[in-house]
Amino acid sequence: DIVMTQSPLSLPVTLGQPASISCRSSQSLVNREGITYLNWFHQRPGQSPRRLIYKVSNRDSGVPDRFSGSGSGTAFTLKISRVEAEDVGVYYCMQHIYGGTFGQGTKLEIK
């Protein structure tokens, strides 16, 4: 099974400051066609998760451009250029090249 490891697990951030979350996979997430199946999700308390980024760096419709995804192979990063109050919650990375696996989640809070 592929293991997804996120860091940090807790991320206190000042409003307006940048934030970054790392995600590492135990195996490459690149398939034979060169597509990398790594997505990022955001879950606010009491709500269903929402996908932010698919295939490493593609923002979903309606996702603010302050969110960006990058990485390759087994190492990936989600960056928020300037944190806003609505960004609080838990962020998850997820691989779906072989079934699916989520990272442990990173809880973002405002300092």
Add this chain to the structure above:
Amino acid sequence: EVQLVESGGDLVQPGGSLRLSCAASGFTFTDYWMSWVRQAPGKGLEWVANINHDGSAKYYADSMKGRFTIARDNAKNSLYLQMNSLRGEDTALYFCAREGGLGYWGQGTLVTVSS
């Protein structure tokens, strides 16, 4: 508008069975893989299973293989999860999601396994 509405969650005794349903609308159901994801109270997300467009390919998390069965009825635009031999650790909110990449999610249905 894409809508996914789960149902069927309930309180069930250990060893019991339950069938969850997900009604899909707002998109061409047969164009997409479909998935189930769960979340135990206060815990993170756990991928459960997914199924391809016509139901000919199904994949499961190791901890659910042999106990859970994913299925779909394309004529009814519906996704199902049959859960057998339920355990306390299966207590969770179960989400239906569109695609292997989980682009859209339902609100979830709560399964509680307890005596």
